[in-house]
Amino acid sequence: MAEHLTPPLLEMRNVGVRLGRDANSPALIENIDLSIWPGETVGLVGESGSGKTTLGMALVRLLPKLLETGLSGEVIYEGRDVLKMGKAELTRIRGGEISMILQDPMASLNPIFTIGNQLREGLRLNATGTGSLEERAIAALESVRIPSPKARLDNHPHQMSGGMRQRVVGAIALTRAPRLLIADEPTTSLDVTIQYQFLDLLKDLQKRAGMAMLFITHDFGVVARMCDRVVVMYAGQIVEQGPVRDIFRRPRHWYTRALLDSVPTVDYAPARLPTIAGSPPTVADRPAGCRFHPRCPNAQAKCRVQMPVLDQGSHAVRCWYPLDRERSAA
Amino acid sequence: MTGAILSARNLGRVFSVRQRGRKQDLHAVSDLDMDLMPGKTLGVVGESGCGKTTLNRMLLLLDTPTTGAVLFNGADCADLTPEARQEFRRAVQPVFQNPFSSLDPRMRVGQIIAEPLSTIPGMTRQAIALRVGEVLEAVGLKATDARRFPNEFSGGQRQRIAIARAIASKPKVLMLDEPVSSQDISIRAQILNILKDLQDEYGLGCIFISHDLATVRFMADDVIVMYLGRVVERGTARAICTSPSHPYTKALLAAALPPDPDAPQAELPPQGEIPSPLDPPPGCPYHTRCPLRFDRCDKERPAMHPTPHGGAAACHLLDPENRA
Numbered sequence: 001m002a003e004h005l006t007p008p009l010l011e012m013r014n015v016g017v018r019l020g021r022d023a024n025s026p027a028l029i030e031n032i033d034l035s036i037w038p039g040e041t042v043g044l045v046g047e048s049g050s051g052k053t054t055l056g057m058a059l060v061r062l063l064p065k066l067l068e069t070g071l072s073g074e075v076i077y078e079g080r081d082v083l084k085m086g087k088a089e090l091t092r093i094r095g096g097e098i099s100m101i102l103q104d105p106m107a108s109l110n111p112i113f114t115i116g117n118q119l120r121e122g123l124r125l126n127a128t129g130t131g132s133l134e135e136r137a138i139a140a141l142e143s144v145r146i147p148s149p150k151a152r153l154d155n156h157p158h159q160m161s162g163g164m165r166q167r168v169v170g171a172i173a174l175t176r177a178p179r180l181l182i183a184d185e186p187t188t189s190l191d192v193t194i195q196y197q198f199l200d201l202l203k204d205l206q207k208r209a210g211m212a213m214l215f216i217t218h219d220f221g222v223v224a225r226m227c228d229r230v231v232v233m234y235a236g237q238i239v240e241q242g243p244v245r246d247i248f249r250r251p252r253h254w255y256t257r258a259l260l261d262s263v264p265t266v267d268y269a270p271a272r273l274p275t276i277a278g279s280p281p282t283v284a285d286r287p288a289g290c291r292f293h294p295r296c297p298n299a300q301a302k303c304r305v306q307m308p309v310l311d312q313g314s315h316a317v318r319c320w321y322p323l324d325r326e327r328s329a330a
Numbered sequence: 331m332t333g334a335i336l337s338a339r340n341l342g343r344v345f346s347v348r349q350r351g352r353k354q355d356l357h358a359v360s361d362l363d364m365d366l367m368p369g370k371t372l373g374v375v376g377e378s379g380c381g382k383t384t385l386n387r388m389l390l391l392l393d394t395p396t397t398g399a400v401l402f403n404g405a406d407c408a409d410l411t412p413e414a415r416q417e418f419r420r421a422v423q424p425v426f427q428n429p430f431s432s433l434d435p436r437m438r439v440g441q442i443i444a445e446p447l448s449t450i451p452g453m454t455r456q457a458i459a460l461r462v463g464e465v466l467e468a469v470g471l472k473a474t475d476a477r478r479f480p481n482e483f484s485g486g487q488r489q490r491i492a493i494a495r496a497i498a499s500k501p502k503v504l505m506l507d508e509p510v511s512s513q514d515i516s517i518r519a520q521i522l523n524i525l526k527d528l529q530d531e532y533g534l535g536c537i538f539i540s541h542d543l544a545t546v547r548f549m550a551d552d553v554i555v556m557y558l559g560r561v562v563e564r565g566t567a568r569a570i571c572t573s574p575s576h577p578y579t580k581a582l583l584a585a586a587l588p589p590d591p592d593a594p595q596a597e598l599p600p601q602g603e604i605p606s607p608l609d610p611p612p613g614c615p616y617h618t619r620c621p622l623r624f625d626r627c628d629k630e631r632p633a634m635h636p637t638p639h640g641g642a643a644a645c646h647l648l649d650p651e652n653r654a
Contacts, residue, residue, distance in 0.1 A: 047514040161603055191377040192541055192585040193600035200599075218515055221587030244591045262519035263589050264548040266571040272526065273519035273548065279484050280516070 008035035009212050010059070010180060011076040017054050017063065018070030019283075025070065026283045028054045029236045032073070033310065036180065041206065041213040043227030043244070045220065047280050050233040052216045056182045059214070060094050061085075095122070099178035103185040105165035108172075109157040115168050116153030122175040140171040145201060163194035167201065177209055184216040199226060220263055224248060232256050235281055235291040242315030250326055252317040255292045257327065290320065334365035335535050336389060336422065336503050340398035343384050349608065356608050358384040360559045362398070366503065371529065371536040373550030373567060375543060375582065379607055381559040382539045386507050389537065390424055391415070416449060423496035427508040429488035433480040439466075439491055440476030446499045465494040469524055486517035490524065497528060503535045510545060522548060543586040547571040555579050558607055558615040565641020575637040576645050577620045598622075614646065622647060
């Protein structure tokens with residue numbers, strides 16, 4: 001990607017995750033080449049089973065044991081390969097330099113401890129802060145716009161609303177000023193008006209901290225609002241990546257295009273929505289050739305037998321016969 | 331309104347809950363009026379806790395209203411004879427959000443779809459089998475799928491089965507409670523199209539409950555917007571989704587993020603949290619989050635006032651007396 005002058009913060013090179021060590025076992029994700037530059041937000045979109053969460057977990061080596069043994073490739077963070085790191089080094093990076101927010105805040109928070117307790121745990125590891133732990137915990141809650149933060153420190157997670165809990169998770173994730181935040185569907189469990197506010201807050205915090213963000217979602221509205229670049233996944237592979245405007249205005253992959261066209265909008269009501277026939281393949285029965293060819297309106301003989309490669313450039317596509325036309329606004 | 335197939339008049343449901351040993355009333359739905367015309371779709375929009383699920387249950391006669399009435403073809407459902415109640419059950423069919431919990435895993439698809447048909451007197455086994463095949467094909471599956479079990483199908487296919495079951499008894503009304511929320515994006519459009527086709531083909535009336543204004547725009551003719559158990563705005567889907575009048579509807583519209591990176595900033599972005607329905611604010615229920623509130627809002631509950639596009643909204647700003 002020629003237009004970047006600085007080196008990427010993180011670079012995945014030919015990363016793959018198989019179900020175990022056996023080279024013939026099915027791969028959840030494969031041939032993943034992905035770079036994230038400092039300060040940018042990369043949207044990772046795909047349907048369930050496309051491998052987007054597996055990719056996020058592979059970045060920080062939080063995969064289940066079986067998948068961990070099937071992990072291959074390189075993840076270069078500051079010149080070092082995350083996949084070769086020892087336990088101590090991984091622990092230092094996780095939660096410190098690379099932090100995560102997951103879909104369900106109750107899965108991240110411990111129900112039997114107060115949120116003050118859980119915030120202080122993260123703060124204690126942070127040598128850079130000034131003031132007492134208590135003061136810093138209050139400041140952390142203030143930064144995620146929680147009203148009367150002092151009183152909230154004594155609350156347990158169940159005493160807060162879903163949106164409030166997710167903001168606490170955000171506060172904990174950001175206590176150690178990470179350089180990369182992996183947000184895996186952080187707003188899917190929230191109501192729409194609460195989602196709107198949480199996205200606003202995330203954007204604001206990101207700008208202030210100058211951190212990069214990998215935003216995993218299936219919602220194109222969220223992508224349009226949050227992301228600078230978009231990576232589209234289908235059946236375990238990256239099928240297209242590029243700047244957010246290019247992806248929305250001139251999608252090159254037939255899948256991206258069809259997916260964008262099938263999303264209803266508030267502006268107009270067509271008689272029918274354009275659809276993609278069939279459903280995404282499961283890990284066990286992914287087709288030969290291009291993974292998308294059974295559902296592609298433009299599949300040709302070559303697509304059925306030969307897997308396309310992701311081409312080079314800032315707007316890359318994995319397709320033998322990519323699209324090259326503007327997508328009309330409505 | 332005359333000719334409505336399913337209506338609610340002054341509908342209310344109060345739950346008694348115990349919190350910290352104290353008995354409290356939870357007003358899940360209050361003073362709700364609505365009419366569904368045959369063959370039309372009424373969208374019900376709101377966030378969690380707004381009462382849309384309670385409304386759905388009352389309209390399905392699965393829950394008894396505390397006040398007011400549900401009317402079916404103009405007749406009060408509280409007075410239905412057992413036979414008429416059976417008739418109602420055939421005529422009003424639900425499709426739920428999650429097809430993993432709404433289909434019995436131990437029944438074959440054919441049995442699942444045939445179950446509502448077994449209540450129809452005089453229907454032979456052959457006629458039932460024929461009808462099962464017919465509805466399976468109507469939702470884009472194969473008649474031979476009747477022999478298979480739900481676990482052999484994907485989420486999208488299961489939702490098709492749930493829809494096939496709902497239309498098997500040739501209902502007049504489908505009650506759709508977030509039918510595509512649990513589906514993948516490429517599957518959503520398929521399901522929405524099927525629902526629209528079936529509606530055209532069978533002249534079905536639909537209640538479409540959702541939190542997503544974009545899908546409601548596609549499916550619905552008219553829309554009611556609910557907040558803390560009350561209707562705050564009603565109007566055509568077009569008016570609600572393009573020129574809403576109530577500040578809450580505007581916030582919902584702003585929160586329906588458009589799939590367009592160059593979309594303009596929202597006029598009235600949402601702020602604050604939904605208050606507890608156990609302790610609803612006085613006056614206008616939305617005043618705690620409304621950027622346009624003024625002194626009248628926390629004292630007096632607004633009545634429904636007409637909106638420019640032929641709808642109505644419960645907001646003091648629309649009161650002609652207020653312009654003085």
